[in-house]
Amino acid sequence: MTIPTAAEILALLRAATPRPTSEAPRDARGIYGLFDHTGAFRYVGSTSSEAETFYKRIHRRHRTGSESTSHYFSRMYNTGRMWRLRNDPATKADGDVAKKLRNAFIARYCAAVWVPLPDHADISGLEAQVIALAPADMIAWNRRGMEAYEEPEALVDALIEELDLKPVELAAIGRQLARFREGTPVGVPRGIKPALSGALPTLPDGPFRFFALDVETANHDRASICQLGLACVRPDNRIETWVTLVDPRTDRWVFSDLHGITADMIVGAPGIEDVLEL
Numbered sequence: 001m002t003i004p005t006a007a008e009i010l011a012l013l014r015a016a017t018p019r020p021t022s023e024a025p026r027d028a029r030g031i032y033g034l035f036d037h038t039g040a041f042r043y044v045g046s047t048s049s050e051a052e053t054f055y056k057r058i059h060r061r062h063r064t065g066s067e068s069t070s071h072y073f074s075r076m077y078n079t080g081r082m083w084r085l086r087n088d089p090a091t092k093a094d095g096d097v098a099k100k101l102r103n104a105f106i107a108r109y110c111a112a113v114w115v116p117l118p119d120h121a122d123i124s125g126l127e128a129q130v131i132a133l134a135p136a137d138m139i140a141w142n143r144r145g146m147e148a149y150e151e152p153e154a155l156v157d158a159l160i161e162e163l164d165l166k167p168v169e170l171a172a173i174g175r176q177l178a179r180f181r182e183g184t185p186v187g188v189p190r191g192i193k194p195a196l197s198g199a200l201p202t203l204p205d206g207p208f209r210f211f212a213l214d215v216e217t218a219n220h221d222r223a224s225i226c227q228l229g230l231a232c233v234r235p236d237n238r239i240e241t242w243v244t245l246v247d248p249r250t251d252r253w254v255f256s257d258l259h260g261i262t263a264d265m266i267v268g269a270p271g272i273e274d275v276l277e278l
Contacts, residue, residue, distance in 0.1 A: 001069070002122045003117060003118065003126075004115070006126055006129030006130045006132075006133055006134060008174050009031050009115050009126060009130050010119075010130050010133050012115045013031065013032075013044070013113050013130070014041070014113060014138075015039075016033075016113035016114070016115075016119075017036045018039070018111035018112065018113055018115070018239060019111055019113065019208035020107060020111060020112075021054075021058050021059040021062070021063050021073075021106065021107055021110065021111065021112050022059055022107060022113060022223060023054060023113065024053075024054040024055040024057075024058040024059050024112055025053060025054045025116065026054075026055040026056075027053060028054055028114070028116040029046075029047040029050075029052065029053060029054065029116070029117060029119065029123060030046065030047060030054070030114060030115050030116045030117035030121075030123060030154065031044065031046050031062075031114070031117065031123070031126060031127055032044075032045055032046065032047070032054055032058060032112055032113065032114040032115070033044070033045075033113045033114075033132055033138070034056070034058070034072060034073065034110070034111075034112050034122060034141065035110060035111040035112065035113070036087060036110060037077075037109040037110055037149075037152055037155060038103075039054060039111075040137065041113075041137070041138045041251060042072075042076075042137075042138070042139075042141045043072050043138075043139065043140070043141035043142055044127065044130055044131050044134055044138065044139050044142065045057070045062075045072075045127065046076060046123050046124060046126070046127035047123065048123045048124035048127065050119070052098050054114045054116075055111075058112045058114075058258055059107075059252050063103055063106045063110075064073065064099075064103050066086055067085060067086055068257060068258055068259070068260055069257055069258060070176070072141045073106045073110055074102065074106075075144075075148065076146070076148050076149055077102050077105060077106060078102070079146050079148045079149055079150060079151045079180065080150070080151025080153070080156065080180055081098060081101060081151060081156055081160075081173040081174070081176060081180075082098050082099075082101050082102035082105060082151065082156070082173075082176075082205045083098055083176050083177070083179070083180040084096070084098045084099050084102075084176060084244070085179075086258075086259075087214060087216070087231070088214070088275075089212040089213075089214045089229065089231040090212075090229070090231040090239055091175075091176070091179065093172065094172040094173070094175050094179075094275055095176065097169050097172035097173055097176070098172070098173050098176040099181045100155070101159070101163070101165075101173055103161070104159060105155070105159055106203070106257060108159055109152075109155055109159075109164075118227045128217065140213065146231065151177075153174065160173075179272065192267065198212045200244055200270055200274060200275065200278060201242060201243075201244060203242055203278055204232050204240040204242055206232075207234070207235060208232045208233055208234055208235075209233050209234065209235055209237075210228050210233050211231065211232055211233070212230070212231040212233070212239055213228070213229070213230055214228075214229045214230075214231075215227065215228050215229075216255070216259040216261055217248070217255060218248045218250050218252065218253045218254070218255060218256075218261075218263075219250065219252045219253065219254045219255060220254070221250070221252075223248075223272075224248040224250050224252070224257075224267055225272055226245065226246055226247075226248045226261050227243065227244070227245050227246060227259070227261055228246055228272075228275055229241065229243040229244075230242040230243065231242070244269070244270065244275060245261065245265060245266050245269040245272060246266065246269055246271065246272050246275060247266050247267075247268075247269045247271050248266070248272075249271065251263070259269075
């Protein structure tokens with residue numbers, strides 16, 4: 001198989017008919033493009049890893065992956081009733097419903113194109129060349145060049161009707177919409193203020209049936225905790241949440257892209273020993 005040039009790949013991408021993400025080939029690799037819900041070409045990427053096919057990268061990662069990494073469909077449509085805060089134990093149940101709705105939205109309204117390449121091709125190198133040649137509107141999502149969309153309400157309404165969501169699911173996405181509108185820094189559960197300047201928020205008063213503990217770390221060291229959160233479940237199943245940023249006392253930050261917490265955010269935050277004394 002002859003390896004096309006970057007210019008030829010770009011021309012093939014632009015000429016291809018956008019297809020649903022579920023139709024991406026399961027047995028091929030190469031360069032691909034992602035289209036938003038309006039039909040606009042917004043992103044150029046590649047399956048540079050030998051372990052990934054078009055289907056795995058586009059349908060399973062971009063569509064259903066983490067909102068805070070390079071899974072661009074998930075990131076761009078993490079909004080409104082489709083919004084969730086990743087790894088927030090207090091809103092996990094509602095967030096899972098919102099994510100399910102988002103996955104269905106992307107499968108229904110977004111699309112992709114692809115140009116297969118042989119395994120021996122320099123796929124990552126060709127990707128960089130294609131991106132350099134592409135007009136700005138075709139790579140608007142690349143390197144987080146755009147913010148997430150406002151919720152396409154009419155399309156979401158139509159999809160909700162099509163999916164015939166249950167009342168409990170409708171209530172869940174309604175709560176997620178309210179949380180989304182409240183606003184919060186990335187990595188901090190909505191409606192909760194992180195502790196700064198050494199101060200710690202007051203723990204909720206009991207009684208509680210049980211607690212769920214969640215931590216984020218700056219790096220692979222389990223001692224590098226940079227955020228700690230509690231979901232406190234009352235006897236009537238109401239949940240109260242508590243969260244604080246923690247100074248991990250490290251200069252090695254490798255997980256900021258996952259949880260959104262950076263070294264700048266923890267300046268003045270309490271140490272873990274202060275948290276444990278509560």
